[in-house]
Amino acid sequence: MSLHRVASTSPTRPPIDLAEFDADAKPAPDDDDVQALRLPITNGADVELGNALQAYLRDIRRTPLLTPQQEYDTAVRARAGEFAARQAMIQHNLRLVVSIAKNYLGRGLPMSDLIEEGNLGLMHAIGKFEPERGFRFSTYASWWIRQSIERALMHQARLVRLPVHIVRELNQVLKARRALEALASQNGGEAQVRADEVAAALGRPLSEVSELLAYAELPSSLDSPVDRNGEGGESMMDLVADEQAVDPMGLRLSHELEELLAHGLAALNDREREVLAGRYGLADREPETLDVLAIRLGLTRERIRQIQIEALNKLKRNMMRHGISRDAIF
The missing domain is CATH 1.10.10 (Arc Repressor Mutant, subunit A)
Incomplete structure (x- = not known):
């Protein structure tokens, strides 16, 4: 039975308590007996049942449960291919679907979709049920209803299957x-x-x-509202740092360090500046090995290493006079 085939009821009618659809609950004969309760969800939130779903629940609550003998006789006729008997088996067990579907709330699918999927499992169970084995239909159908709902949750409620x-x-x-x-x-x-x-x-x-x-x-949406200190008005996206954004303080510090480095390098001779620029890739250059610098400058590898150490010591002393450690530069 599809939820979309049931007409909406008046919005003044009170919502239905899903606890009335437990397996051992008795159908209520009148809407006036329905208590104005809300639908519980596993994450603690409360939502009102939609008018179409309320109409569907009120409709199936009026259908009495079959006695064991009635169930057996109807199931036998349904197994023999009688369409009316099959429809009766569906109609009288829709409450069973609701009693199972409500246990899957809060897992990614709304109640209406859970009921729809459970109804598909119910119809599949009717086609396979063998009443002569002596089992109650509700026991047999429950497995198929759960399987149908769980498969729908697996394929529809998850971004990753x-x-x-x-x-x-x-x-x-x-x-x-x-x-x-x-x-x-x-x-x-x-x-x-x-x-x-x-x-x-x-x-x-x-x-x-x-x-x-x-x-x-x-998964949570980045557009989900976030209420910090009761102020509201923010979403999760507002709290995610932009890795590509420029940090004003960091940019200013970087410029200051560049100026201090340029000032320190100016105190070195040409050969010392060339060795440091080559070894550390200064001025947007690619870092060079000791061997490459030795060949280019016409010196030995060991001499290049000595010049590097001497230049770093000079630069370190210059940086320390300005309160900057060498580790902040190299």
């Missing part, structure tokens, strides 16, 4: 973490569960669990 086996392992880790969080909340403790606690519960190495949990992190 994960292999199917990684998704399965990640879902196991997330399920264990949610169970530990629920247990901690019931005991009045901290709901935040550490990776090492999840690893201990699963009996897996901490490194593997930490790596899998890293896959669960969803």
